[in-house]
Amino acid sequence: MEELYLKDCYLKEFEATVESVKDDKFVVLDRTAFYPKSGGQPHDTGVIVRDDEEFPVVFVGKFDGTVSHEVSKVGLKEGDRVKGIIDWDRRQLFMKYHTACHILSAIIHDETGAKISGNQLAENKTRVDFNLENFDREQIKAYESKVNRIIDMNIPVDISLLTREEAFSIPSVVKLKDAFPPELEEIRVISIEDVDRQACGGTHVSNTGEIPHIEIFKAENKGKNNRRVYFRFRDE
Known part of the structure; x- marks a missing residue:
């Protein structure tokens, strides 16, 4: 399967062929721009269109290396030629949040040396977890x-x-060396000049200027050496 979102985060529509359908609702395509739930970033939604008939995509996941699209309407069949259309407003919001998350994480690491232990994007806020004692x-x-x-x-x-x-010549990437399976020949790296450079499979904006200003509205302890901050975009 060709994962189109890895090279072009701005691709809103694409054509594909249905490779398989399981239980009338789990659809695998030969190529897709739908982002599957992964790495703290929620899945895309949208529609798969066959002729003039729309099949709403309600969930996208990746299982054993294959992206599966869950549709809420029965009828797609193996061999169908289809068009995929991404819910762009949702995708673009997560692109902005994900890049903002990289920026905030880089600043926290540069200021404190803390390692980021996780993040979770949502439509109205994003959280970043990091290891820090004080x-x-x-x-x-x-x-x-x-x-x-x-x-x-x-x-x-x-x-x-x-x-x-x-990739392993980059200090911020080599720290995660053990996280990459040995059969993985290429590693996707996101670079924000003089700010951050790290391996990431998520979707991102092409310029920081596309991101609204953020506000950190909550900070809390989540146990020993585990801190969490929440941020959202300002209404400006």
């Missing part, structure tokens, strides 16, 4: 202005597919 709420609030300063700098966001050797 928890200075005022300092964390100050990160907000630093993120917004980077947003205003209109820095290009680059997506590259690198060989393992190239």
Whole structure:
């Protein structure tokens, strides 16, 4: 299966062939731009269209390396030629949140040395978890202005597919070396010049200037050496 979102996050429509349908609702295509739930980023929604008939996509997941689309309408069959249409408003929102998450995570790491232990994107907020013993709420609030300063700098966001050797020459990537299966020949790297460079399979904007200003509205302890901050986009 060709995963089109890996190379072009802005692809809204695509043509494909149905490879299989299970239980009348789990559809596998030969190529897809629908992002499957992964890495803290929610799945895309949208429709699969055959002729003039629409099949709403309500969930997208990746199982044993294959992207599966759950549709809420019966009727698709193996061999059907179809068009996929992404719910662009939802996708674009998560692109903005995901890139903002990279910026905030990079700032926290640069300021404290803390490692990011997880993140979760949602439609109205995003959270970032990180390993840090001391928890200075005022300092964390100050990160907000630093993120917004980077947003205003209109820095290009680059997506590259690198060989393992190239990727592992990047300090922020080599730390995750054990997370990549040995059969993986190419590693996708997201680069924000002078800010962040890390391996990531998610969707991102092409320039930080596309991101609204953020506000950090909650910070909390989640146990020993586990801190969490929540942010959302400002209404401006």
